Amino acid sequence: MKITVLSSKAVKPDYGDDGDTPATTTVVPLTVFDLISYDDYMFGIHAFHPPSPPNAALEAGLARALAEFRxxxxxxxxxxxxxxxxxxxxxxxxxxxxxxxxDATLDAAVALRPTPDVQRFHPSAAADDGITEELMLVQVTRFACGSIVVGHAMHHAVGDGFAISRFLVAWGQATRGVAIYPVPVHDRASLFLPRHPPRVEFEHRKKEEKENMHNNHAAGGDDDEVVIEHVRFSREFISELKSRASKLKGPYSTTQCLTAHLWRCVTKARNLDAVTATRLHLAVNGRARMRSSPRVPEGYTGNAVLWAHPATTAGELLSEPLGHVAELIRVEVARVDDAYFRSLIDFASSGVMEEEGLVPPLADPEAAALGADVAVYCLLRVPFYDVDFGGGQQFLYTPGYYPAEGVVYILPPSPVGDGSVEAHVAVFRRAVDTFKRCCFSIDEGA
Structure with missing residues (x-):
C-alpha cells in the first residue's frame, strides 16, 4: 500500500472574528512533572469508518481547538x-x-497491525534538518472506501497521555461544533507550588534520576529482532486471572492482575537466571492521587504522572502465585500517593532536579531492550475512544510503533464492549513462542 502526501501546512489557532487575539510572547514554565517526562513525541493512530468529515472541516476544527489549547x-x-x-x-x-x-481500502487488521509499516500513518517528527519545532503534528490519510486514519505526534513535555487524549477529544468536539468539555485548565504554576515549609519525605533521587536500564546487548541477528505482539484477552480469561490472584489477599483490579501476568510472561520468555533482579515500571496518574488542595482537575493540560517500581527476582516472580505478584504491584503503586507527589514538588523546588539532571528511569524509549525490566503503560482509563469528528466513534486506536523490548501497552477498551482487553508487548523474535504459550495459558501464567 502506497501512502502519498498531498499537502503539509501549519494550522494556527482561530480565535474567531469577535475573539480577542492574545499576546504571543507569553511564556509558561514547565512543571517538575513536565521536566521529568520524556523529551520526545508520543504517537497514536485513530481509524474511522465513513462517513468522514472533509479535510477542510478537520482543519477548521483543529484551529478552533488550538484557540483553547494554545x-x-x-x-x-x-x-x-x-x-x-x-x-x-x-x-x-x-x-x-x-x-x-x-485506490486502496482500509483493512485495519493488516494495515494497522503493530509493525514498522504503521508509521506511514502518523506524521514524522523528524525534519530534514533533524530539528522539529512543532509540538504537535497530525496526518489525515484517506482511503478509497471512505475510511480515514488520523495519526498524531505530540510532544510529551507539553502533556501526558490523559492531556493528549483530552485535546484530541476537544478537536473532535470543535469539528462537530459543540462546546469543548471538560474545560481545559492551563494553570501549571499554582497547582504544583511547594509547601511552606517544604517537606521532602521520600528519597526521590533513586526514583526520578536517570538510570540507563536499557541493555543494548542484541547481537544483531534475526533472533534479536524486536517484534510487537498484539494479544487479546477475553472477558473470561481476565475473570479467571482476577479470581486466581484474589485467592491470597485480593480483590485485585484488572490492571494489577494483567500487569502481573504480562510481567511474568515477558520474564519467562527471556529465560533469565532465577537470581536475576527484575523491576516493573508502571506509570501512575497523579490526577486521582493528589487529593490535597489544590486538586488536579480533570481538564488539566500538562503532565501529572510518576512511576511505581515494584522489584523482585526472576525466580520469585515465576515461582510465586499470581496474587503474590499482584500484591507487589498494589503495594508499590499505593506508595505513589498524594504525599509522594507533594514531596517531589518540594524536592524539585530546591533546584536539585535541574542541577543534577534528574529524569525518569525510562529515558530512552527507542533503546533496543530493557534488560531484565518491564515497562507498562496502562491506557485502560485514557479516553482515546471518545474522539469523534462527526462521523461516529472511531473503531480502532493504537499507539505508535515502539520497538523497545520489554515495553507493554495495555490498550483502552474497544467500542465493541465485549469485556476483552488488548495489549501490545515488545519481545525478541526468538522469545515469541515461549511468550505466547505463557500469555494464553492460565496454568503457566498464574
Whole structure:
C-alpha cells in the first residue's frame, strides 16, 4: 500500500472574528512533572469508518481547538539566563498533513497491525534538518472506501497521555461544533507550588534520576529482532486471572492482575537466571492521587504522572502465585500517593532536579531492550475512544510503533464492549513462542 502526501501546512489557532487575539510572547514554565517526562513525541493512530468529515472541516476544527489549547500551537523555549525550559505561546501552529492511500481500502487488521509499516500513518517528527519545532503534528490519510486514519505526534513535555487524549477529544468536539468539555485548565504554576515549609519525605533521587536500564546487548541477528505482539484477552480469561490472584489477599483490579501476568510472561520468555533482579515500571496518574488542595482537575493540560517500581527476582516472580505478584504491584503503586507527589514538588523546588539532571528511569524509549525490566503503560482509563469528528466513534486506536523490548501497552477498551482487553508487548523474535504459550495459558501464567 502506497501512502502519498498531498499537502503539509501549519494550522494556527482561530480565535474567531469577535475573539480577542492574545499576546504571543507569553511564556509558561514547565512543571517538575513536565521536566521529568520524556523529551520526545508520543504517537497514536485513530481509524474511522465513513462517513468522514472533509479535510477542510478537520482543519477548521483543529484551529478552533488550538484557540483553547494554545500550548500545542506553541514552541519549547529555553531561558538563556536560567536554562529553565518553558512553552512559548507564540501561536506558530501545528503541522497538518493530508495524505491518500490511492485506490486502496482500509483493512485495519493488516494495515494497522503493530509493525514498522504503521508509521506511514502518523506524521514524522523528524525534519530534514533533524530539528522539529512543532509540538504537535497530525496526518489525515484517506482511503478509497471512505475510511480515514488520523495519526498524531505530540510532544510529551507539553502533556501526558490523559492531556493528549483530552485535546484530541476537544478537536473532535470543535469539528462537530459543540462546546469543548471538560474545560481545559492551563494553570501549571499554582497547582504544583511547594509547601511552606517544604517537606521532602521520600528519597526521590533513586526514583526520578536517570538510570540507563536499557541493555543494548542484541547481537544483531534475526533472533534479536524486536517484534510487537498484539494479544487479546477475553472477558473470561481476565475473570479467571482476577479470581486466581484474589485467592491470597485480593480483590485485585484488572490492571494489577494483567500487569502481573504480562510481567511474568515477558520474564519467562527471556529465560533469565532465577537470581536475576527484575523491576516493573508502571506509570501512575497523579490526577486521582493528589487529593490535597489544590486538586488536579480533570481538564488539566500538562503532565501529572510518576512511576511505581515494584522489584523482585526472576525466580520469585515465576515461582510465586499470581496474587503474590499482584500484591507487589498494589503495594508499590499505593506508595505513589498524594504525599509522594507533594514531596517531589518540594524536592524539585530546591533546584536539585535541574542541577543534577534528574529524569525518569525510562529515558530512552527507542533503546533496543530493557534488560531484565518491564515497562507498562496502562491506557485502560485514557479516553482515546471518545474522539469523534462527526462521523461516529472511531473503531480502532493504537499507539505508535515502539520497538523497545520489554515495553507493554495495555490498550483502552474497544467500542465493541465485549469485556476483552488488548495489549501490545515488545519481545525478541526468538522469545515469541515461549511468550505466547505463557500469555494464553492460565496454568503457566498464574
Amino acid at each position: 500550548e500545542w500551537a506553541g514552541r519549547l523555549h529555553v531561558d538563556p539566563t536560567t536554562g529553565r525550559r518553558s512553552i512559548l505561546l507564540n501561536d506558530a501552529g501545528v503541522r497538518f498533513v493530508e495524505a491518500t492511500a490511492g
